[in-house]
Amino acid sequence: MNAITSAAPARFAAPSRPRALASRARDIAVLARRNLVHIAREPLQLSDVTVQPVLFTLLFVYVFGAGVVLPGGGSYTSFAIAGLLALNLTTSSMGTAVGLSTDLGSGVIDRFRTLAMWRPAVLVGRTLADFLTAAICSGFVAATGLLVGWRPEGGVLSTLAGFGVFLLFSYALSWGCGCLGMISKGPESAQSIGLVIMFPLAIVSNALVPTQHMPALLRTIADWNPVSAVTAAARELFHNPNPSANIHVWPMQHPVLASLLWSLALIAVFAPTATWLYRRRTTD
């Protein structure tokens, strides 16, 4: 083995960090990249954002599409894609919880904590990676949708705004899932608790079926569910069939505004909570 010339050249040579913002951005980027590499190398996680969206889209369009009649008419395929975006993004946000929980259970967070880096970068990098993952996942849903006949008809900007609404909501959810990751005992429990929360959240909404035919209680929940607001907003922006427009509840009447408020409110609550939980979890 060669001589180790590690320490001699520079005493106290660790870089000073004059530009806090730039170095924070770099810490975030480095960790986001790490998490994306993880997803790319873990077949299960990778399939969650590639195979699953395609599969869900095909299954729902062809199975549900055969039986669901939309109030006010319109094709189920045109109706369903926004809902499938909501379903996929909601369930895939659990990746934040699982990934963070895995990191916390390993020694890698301790390693990060002994480095002169920006501590919240662990969380911000994680949510940023999940934001990019969500974008990829949306791409698969949209591409599959286009193949089976879905068309956004509101123009480019309006269509992009529709995706933007989803991605913002997905980002907000990943902060919530980050909290979940930190209070759960391990990746498995994060996964199962996440499923128990996220699955009903996605299903009891207008995402896959119109809420008009639901029992009264479920319908009320569904109409106030943030997933419904986001889905309705996207349908409006995509100019796709949106039966919820006829429901006289504030979020359904102002879906875009409602979805933005929901997303910002979730971020406002969960980002500080996650940061606090992270500090608590990593202080002893």
Next chain:
Amino acid sequence: MTHSMTETPALMIDAHGLRKSFGSTVALDGIDLEVPCGSILGVLGPNGAGKTTAVRILTTLTIPDAGSAHVAGHDVVREAAAVQRNIGVTAQDATLDEILTGRENLTMIGRLSGLPRTQANDRTSTLLAQFDLTDAADRLLKEYSGGMRRRLDLAAGLVTRPPVLFLDEPTTGLDPTSRARMWEVIRELVADGVTLLLTTQYLDEADELADRIVVIDHGRVIANGTAAELKAQTPGARLEVTLSEPRADAPAALAPFVAGPVHVSHDGRRLRAPVRGTSGLATTVVRALDQAAITVDDVELHQPSLDDVFFALTGHPTGEQVAGGERGTGSPTGDERAVGVAGQRGSSSSIGADGAGGPAGQRRAGLAEGGGSDDRPAGDEGAGDQGAGGQARPTGRDTQQQAPDLEVARL
């Protein structure tokens, strides 16, 4: 070093009165540690002694309940970021990313430590080469062997060329070859002038690598000094003189220089006695015997091994390392085990009430019987005792050593 006091503190690690409890468990019960710039402190103790907690406090991972600690001149609590810029850490548990390659891990650490991309890449390549990991550089960490992991973990601590390094049990669980390799790496680092705090359960490791050794047990420092000082402070050093022919006046001639009764072998030629200090003793003894016109064939001074020291200090054996069978057979202290000092050790460490009969005595005898073979389980006490009595223990020694004539250093 005094001239550079303003830039480089004389004590790179300076901790006082560190206390830490987890719930009702006291991990650290007031620990002082001082490591001068460029030296190596070995922190020796069994599992649960508080070694890792001490390292976690010094590396900003854990906040002490009481006491203060400065690393590279910075307070570990109030100036954590400044401390982090000056330290490299190799923790006991794997702290690298399993799903990244060795190269990606090191580069990531470099980037997160603030190195520009090219510098992080260059540093990574250099370290991979230095640690013989170039061939494995682009394999995922989960495919690495234990020894490779440890080397990469150590390399990870060196990415920023930190002046202070913490190695928490760097060789625990390694096979003898990997362990020897790790020692080699650590020695090279040390030659380079880095300040190092090394925790270990292995006495020979502390003996080999550390300038000074702190022995901790139950969260307290129970001994502190160089390996030689610790050995000298501890009962177990003994003198053996072989005469050319038996001489009845020989024991009396030796008496002024020894710390206990002189035992004479059956043939009258071999004399043994415990001694306190060993410095210059051989010369003194030979001279004295020569003046008494006694001809000497051989003079041997047997230093206690750190195993003996540790046992004497803590009153319990370093069970894991021997029982685990992981120690290298080339242990430098392996063949130096004090044979037959069971009674002395047992009584002075206040375990065995009458020394020879206590569990301590049995355990020592077991080790003595094992001789240079470290693979023998320490728990195999009964057999060891018998074996020692049959072949290794000097006859009559146990009964002669009635009083703990040497005080154990309890600091």
